[in-house]
Amino acid sequence: MTGKTITDPQLGDIVLRKSRRCRRLSIRVHPVNGISVTMPYVVPYAVGIAFLQSKRDWVISSVARNQEKLAKTVRPAPEEIDSLRTRAKTELPRRLEELAARYGFIYNKVTIKHNATNWGSCSSKGNINLNLSIMMLPEILRDYVLLHELCHLRHHDHGPAFHLLLEHVCTDRLLEAIGQGDKDAVMLSRKIACSKARYPVDHVLTKEIRNYRTM
Numbered sequence: 001m002t003g004k005t006i007t008d009p010q011l012g013d014i015v016l017r018k019s020r021r022c023r024r025l026s027i028r029v030h031p032v033n034g035i036s037v038t039m040p041y042v043v044p045y046a047v048g049i050a051f052l053q054s055k056r057d058w059v060i061s062s063v064a065r066n067q068e069k070l071a072k073t074v075r076p077a078p079e080e081i082d083s084l085r086t087r088a089k090t091e092l093p094r095r096l097e098e099l100a101a102r103y104g105f106i107y108n109k110v111t112i113k114h115n116a117t118n119w120g121s122c123s124s125k126g127n128i129n130l131n132l133s134i135m136m137l138p139e140i141l142r143d144y145v146l147l148h149e150l151c152h153l154r155h156h157d158h159g160p161a162f163h164l165l166l167e168h169v170c171t172d173r174l175l176e177a178i179g180q181g182d183k184d185a186v187m188l189s190r191k192i193a194c195s196k197a198r199y200p201v202d203h204v205l206t207k208e209i210r211n212y213r214t215m
């Protein structure tokens with residue numbers, strides 16, 4: 001198997017995959033892994049791209065359907081929220097403490113919020129607020145949210161210093177997760193390797209998190 005990734009201004013990253021076993025072109029729109037075109041080994045990439053263009057409307061509607069589905073699946077029933085809150089109040093502070101200790105951050109206190117529109121926030125006094133919805137995220141995205149807020153303890157804006165620190169700690173965490181066989185981390189690191197953004201880790205993880213909604 002060999003392949004390459006192209007970036008479409010509307011559809012985002014698209015993986016073109018050549019397979020020796022593949023006999024005909026096919027397109028897959030996956031809710032988490034994104035859009036991929038599988039093609040026979042001998043077919044040029046340009047043909048795969050043209051094939052994708054010919055099915056563009058279908059791809060767009062599939063992406064929209066997936067996003068709707070995802071948004072629904074991450075929203076728990078009202079009776080589930082209580083147990084989620086109980087778990088969040090133990091698990092999120094514990095995880096925040098672990099990450100803070102590992103990367104040398106010191107925060108004041110942590111509060112778990114519900115009904116917030118942001119995933120988290122960090123005050124100038126070093127108080128961190130975390131959204132209950134973080135519990136619905138895959139582990140690596142949960143840690144990304146926590147690390148983002150921890151980095152704000154040192155840099156209160158989203159300037160270059162903040163981003164360099166965030167890239168550094170998130171890369172370290174991703175490598176650890178890949179070593180532990182975390183499938184999400186493996187998939188995300190492939191996207192990061194193909195990203196041309198200035199801060200590729202943040203770019204890819206921020207995009208990924210848009211597949212989920214706060215509640």
Ligand SMILES: [Zn+2]
Pocket residue numbers: 148152158
């Ligand atoms: Zn921020």
